[in-house]
Amino acid sequence: MLHRALSLLAISPAILALACSAGGDKTGNPSQSAGNGSGGHTSGPMLQDPTAGTLGLTVGGMGSGADPGCPTSISGTVYDPAGKLPLYNVVVYQPSEALAPLKTGASCEICDGNFSGRPVAAAVSDAAGHFKIEGLKATENVPLVIQVGKWRRQITVPSITACQDNVLEDPELFRLPRSQAEGDLPQMAVVRGGSEALECLIHKLGVDDSEFTSDGGKGRVHLYVSEGGTATAGTATLADGTKLGTDDSLLDSLDKMKGYDMLLLGCEGTDNIIEGRPETQYFNVRDYADQGGRIFGSHYHDKFIWNDKTEDKPYPEVVKFQSGASALPSPAIGNINTSFPKGAALADWLVNVKASTTRGQISIIDAENTVQSVLHPSAISWIGSPDAKTPGAPIYFSFPTPVAGPACGRMVFSDIHVASGSGDTGKEPFPTGCTNPNLTAQQAALAFMIFDLSSCVQPETDEVRKPIVK
Secondary structure, X not given: OHHHHHHOOXXXXXXXXXXXXXXXXXXXXXXXXXXXXXXXXXXXXXXXXXXXXXXXXXXXXXXXXXXXXXXXXXXXXXXXXXXXXXXXXXXXXXXXXXXXXXXXXXXXXXXXXOOOOOOOEXXXXXXXXXXXXXXXXXXEEEEEEEEEOOEEEEEEEEEOOOOOEEEOOOOOOOEOOOOOOXXXXXXXXXXXXXXXXXXXXXXXXXXXXXXXXXXXXXXXXXXXXXXXXXXXXXXXXXXXXXXXXXXXXXHOOHHHHOOOOEEEEOOOOOOHHHHOOOXXXXXXXXXXXXXXOEEEEOOOHHHXXXXXXXXXXXXXXXXXXXXXXXXXXXXXXXXXXXXXXXXXXXXXXXXXXXXXXOOOEEEEOOOEEEEEEEOOOOOEEEEEEOOOOOOOEEEEEEEEEXXXXXXXXXXXXXXXXXXOOOOOOOOOOEOOOOOOOOOOHHHHHHHHHHHHHHOOEOOOOOOOOOOOXX
């Protein structure tokens, strides 16, 4: 496949070892070459032709002069595939050799700092999406990799000027891939539940229409349907009439689930559907996460870690559930937990992207409250609400899996409906129900969470781990 070929571009380590230019007349203007993505979003700059064999690194204005020891860097901002939303905790690095293909499916991706291609310089984007890669050499055709989890795109900067910070603020250059033609995307399974529209959030983040298919298609986003609850006939189809597989066909098979990097489960409108599922589906969901899978569960899906259904094989007690779900007033206040590094970054990021006017707070529409408190020390509440049935109760929490460790996968559960207040709906054929191209405040918050779910696994309260430079 083309996105795999892109990962195999060869880079000459000898060229990368050339010394820093003492001068030069390089403009630092970015460019790229290669194929377009397809679908409903405008294609960005083209990638390097994967058939070219090398990245064609050459040195401009170098001559045989010695390295003057001057600092040379590149700085910019990393964006989502649409090129609109700055992203936190994305690694940007300069490789010195060919990238290895990314494996698809559940696997233990712990944050050990190792990235393919032997990075020689690297940086991580901050809460404004900003990065600065230092220690570069002034060359032409500088290869860079943009990566968070299994989102990965390789680009080429035509040239940089020695002895200065080359500021390249180009959303079309420093963004994640929209399609397999542009790079790697995680293989996602999204269950449409009727009361949610998670697929619309992924769509407006810039993933091409062509990547949304049924489980029989070749897209990186496979749509399924939960036929109960608030689902309609339109929930079960694509706009072209293609019928979607059922969530039962997914959750009944652990092997099928393990073929996905992430499962995104949309709210079905009632907890009766979750409680009515066979025990084997509960065990499959838990085993999938324990073996490196990532799960995002919208309203009621936290029942998958509920033990009243599986008393013969209980799950570690992660949270204390409310005695009956409770709706929050609309709008309600969401308080961001800033006591840990990523929570503090979320609070800053929401202000930076104008989803919050008060650091540490967000306005939420149509939220519910199914959890009273977080119990296990490995779990953490990201967002709580003073308007909850138990004031301050978590309405968004996460934990690494298996709960007893060592960490391998991750579960995230939310009582915040991503579609509420947006005009998007999961009750119409996809993408017909995705009517609003803009993100609401709570959609922005959940976008942060989904990219964070994509990233490597570490204890929730740890600092972001930097990539290893070799």
